[in-house]
Amino acid sequence: MQRLIMEEIREKYDYEPFADTEEYRQVNGYCIDSWVELMKRKGTDGIDAILDVATGAGTMVQIVFDYLPESWRKAAVMCLDQSGEALKLAQSKLEKTVDRLKLVHSSVEDMTLADNSIDIAVWGNGIHYLSEQDQLDSVKRIKIALKPGGFFFFNTAFYEEARPLETLPFYRTQVKTAVQYLRDRGVNRLKDDSRTEASKFLPRAYYEELVQQSGFKLVEAKEFAVDMKREAWEYISSFQQYAAGALRGHPVDEAVRAMREAVQPALELHGERDSDGNLYITRKWLAISSQV
Ligand SMILES: C[S@@+](CC[C@H](N)C(=O)[O-])C[C@H]1O[C@@H](n2cnc3c(N)ncnc32)[C@H](O)[C@@H]1O
DSSP states (O other): OOOHHHHHHHOOOOHHHHHHHHHHHHHHHHHHHHHHHHHHHHOOOOOEEEEEETTTTTHHHHHHHHHGGGGGTTTTTEEEEEEEEHHHHHHHHHTTOSSSSEEESSSSGGGOOTTTOEEEEEEOOOGGGGGGHHHHHHHHHHHHHEEEEEEEEEEEEEEEGGGGGHHHHHHHHHHHHHHHHHHHTTTTOSOOOOOOGGGGOOHHHHHHHHHHHHOOOEEEEEEEEEEEHHHHHHHHHHHHHHHHHHTSSOOHHHHHHHHHHTHHHHHHHEEEEEEOOOEEEEEEEEEEEEEE
């Protein structure tokens, strides 16, 4: 049954609306700005090839190009994703910005890029989807594709410290409200309890160790906080994997609807207000920089 849920999830591409929110652009901008500054500090004065792992709608590449010094923007970009739909989206978004764009339809575990061919690899908001073993294999594979001195950067908002302690009641209320919503609609829990990868929150220390275990030098680990408002929470709650992880065992489409509906009641109970009166909950992003 769990396999059925995963198949249902794979068929739909649902990341783009969240990637277009102000909060997502802001926090990924903080991460990418820090990565570009780090490369400059380390004496990098140009790059030939960038690999964007799990490219999605190409958002990371768009932001990377916003922050790169002008003369570095001639770099070739390889966008890799296991979803053909994502690659089509990325192409339409990037073809005006990137002169030398190559799309690679593959999972990161199975990618076959030439050894020593990439200057920087970026893996935005996606490493947590993989099992620990697949992460290790993938990061090792990325290291082989990088040139000596090349950089590997990644970030995630799905790690143990991503949810500050004082925000945990928000998540509990959201799930409780969503379960009640499903019950009210007569939707029952179907099955097993096995966890999807996205519902596993590995700690910061694990990710610091992961790059080192894969043969990289850990250069920097930073955390950035972003105040996420209703719309962003509704989009993130609409990720099929997110909703399926939070409401394990329920039909995915119903779980998505319930998690979305439960955002506002949970925000009203636990959210803080910004200067415009908008309710928000703070979420943290982990950004790791490593070097061959
Ligand atoms: C949340 S999106 C992130 C997109 C983009 N990197 C960003 O930061 O906005 C996650 C992406 O990872 C892709 N993905 C998930 N597992 C993958 C894997 N094993 N290999 C390649 N791509 C994968 C999905 O298809 C999806 O496009």
